[in-house]
Amino acid sequence: MPATAAAIVANRAFPAPLPAAIREEEDVLNPAAAVARMGTVVSFTRNAEIFGEDEPADHVFVVLSGVVRICKLLGDGRRQIETFCLKGDAFGWETAERTRFSAEAVSECRLARVKRSLLFSRATDDSALARAIWNLTFTELHRAQDHLLLLGRKTAQERVATFLLDLARRSSPVDLSEVHLPMSRQDIADYLGLTIETVSRTLTQLEGSAAIALPSSRCIVLRDRNALRRLDS
Amino acid sequence: MPATAAAIVANRAFPAPLPAAIREEEDVLNPAAAVARMGTVVSFTRNAEIFGEDEPADHVFVVLSGVVRICKLLGDGRRQIETFCLKGDAFGWETAERTRFSAEAVSECRLARVKRSLLFSRATDDSALARAIWNLTFTELHRAQDHLLLLGRKTAQERVATFLLDLARRSSPVDLSEVHLPMSRQDIADYLGLTIETVSRTLTQLEGSAAIALPSSRCIVLRDRNALRRLDS
DNA sequence: CGAATTTATTGATCGAGAGCAAAGACCTAA
DNA sequence: TTAGGTCTTTGCTCTCGATCAATAAATTCG
Known part of the structure; x- marks a missing residue:
């Protein structure tokens, strides 16, 4: 559209x-x-x-x-x-x-x-x-x-994965794997209906499963888009 | 509007x-x-x-x-x-x-x-x-x-209270206290991001606190709209 | 009408995420 | 550079709502 x-x-x-x-x-x-x-x-x-x-x-x-x-x-x-x-x-x-x-x-x-x-x-x-x-x-x-x-039906991991893919898609016309987060963890939490702690823990989990990397707290590298997409479903 | x-x-x-x-x-x-x-x-x-x-x-x-x-x-x-x-x-x-x-x-x-x-x-x-x-x-x-x-920020009680007030308002132009539920508990649960069990339990709780009455499963009487509105916030 | 099936309620247990607390990372300013 | 913020991560515990299970009520159908 x-x-x-x-x-x-x-x-x-x-x-x-x-x-x-x-x-x-x-x-x-x-x-x-x-x-x-x-x-x-x-x-x-x-x-x-x-x-x-x-x-x-x-x-x-x-x-x-x-x-x-x-x-x-x-x-x-x-x-x-x-x-x-x-x-x-x-x-x-x-x-x-x-x-x-x-x-x-x-x-x-x-x-x-x-x-x-x-x-x-x-x-x-x-x-x-x-x-x-x-x-x-x-x-x-x-x-x-x-x-x-x-908000109604997705788990914390699914919410974060969906959010990252959506932000990446909207931030840049080309599929850049490095995404800058303009907003704080609190903002992300209030958008996803979670707490800052859960957002932070979930990002750490995704890093653990090699789906993303976190060079710094405001920069995220999408290492395995398919893993994220599987969560996005 | x-x-x-x-x-x-x-x-x-x-x-x-x-x-x-x-x-x-x-x-x-x-x-x-x-x-x-x-x-x-x-x-x-x-x-x-x-x-x-x-x-x-x-x-x-x-x-x-x-x-x-x-x-x-x-x-x-x-x-x-x-x-x-x-x-x-x-x-x-x-x-x-x-x-x-x-x-x-x-x-x-x-x-x-x-x-x-x-x-x-x-x-x-x-x-x-x-x-x-x-x-x-x-x-x-x-x-x-x-x-x-x-879905993002309300508790089960708040969700159900909001739902009932909204349905009552939309179902009838006059403020009738008796509301017919056209949909099943599963439908309500899937709308509110809860399970049927939680919806059922929450309705029972609201009945216990005299906010509503449940003459039958598809009929709800709003006994204390203010109590519901307090939950709706 | 009563048997069968679906739908709703209630109880008992479990678990994802919340809440609290502390430590660590990152800014900003002097 | 250090001091004083703020923001983020991590650990621990607790709670709300999910899940599993068993009745009970309502609807459908023979």
Whole structure:
């Protein structure tokens, strides 16, 4: 479906000249380019809050660089990270007027910020844009559905293996075996529905079974993708 | 957001006369009515497969009556129910050409079946329809995100309480305290990421703490909604 | 209607992952 | 460079929910 969205975006005629800062990065975020192009660039430092839970939902964002986590908190400290947004991902879609989760910068990041009202009013006259928005939303739904299966039915090893393969696939177009982890163990744990200790132990186990190597805590080498895929099932 | 979708639907001008069988039920499924109206009625018996995993995705469905489960299987027997679709819910949205899960009738049910190609080609010229489709998709995303939090971070009691309140809310517009469970314990377990035994035990516990009553296995009386809401948090 | 079969409940035990604690690795700053 | 953080790993114990097993209730069918 990235292909479909990209095609739609490519076929659009753009009325206004592109802001230079965005145009130069256009190639790297095809599916969301039509949306990003309508926005302005904003930057956030590590751990900065982009928006909080239950705030007015006025903007949609597209990641230009860096990583963002989308999370929900439960009364007590418990936190669930719904998804990590990487370069080219869009977030902040809402039908209601208030946000249902918070968004925070995992690493330094640059985002394109687009006014929701502008986006949706343009989409009314521009069916290609409407379709692009639908595709982006749908991609999110797919991700959430896969995440659901992982949280409901997979073991710790399966969860970690799935996570690593997914991150590797999304981080780099080529199948590089060395993967950089932009997020902390706590972030990974809150994404996978585990504790930091279990994430750490599981990584050690996978290293023991030669599926991965851990040259440093934020760098993982996928040594045996098939072993991981077997766990991913 | 049902209000938004309903408003959009109400404002549409419909070119073709409505099939009588669908028109008579129109009032009960406002948000999805615009979609349902374009389809034909099909019926399924209990446990019948509506479509399987990885089949051509040619149709979108709207539930007219009965309940449908959307599920995914993991190599071995493990099953995750992504969602239960009740009257007025739409399912079968895909961007790819193949389905990513299966859909089965939980109870006898009647559905409106709509050709995807027709739906999307009409949406190109009809921005209100496009918006209605986006809203329906987005409602699914919301549901999946709440489900994610439940599976990742909630205890068995919290999961069951959340499920009961959600089902009660969706089953009936008025706050009826008696809720009929259309699905088996196995279905509930596979939705909540638990086992049938744990679901059963948890219901017994909730009965013990006077939060609910269980006159029969498929009928639940919500005796203390606040106690349940406290668990739902 | 009662026998057969499926579905739900309850009990007893087990184990994956949580929780707690301590040690080790890694940053950052002075 | 060292001192003071933070983040990660590892060990030990405990708990919640899974698993195995046996009834009990509900449904189906002859």
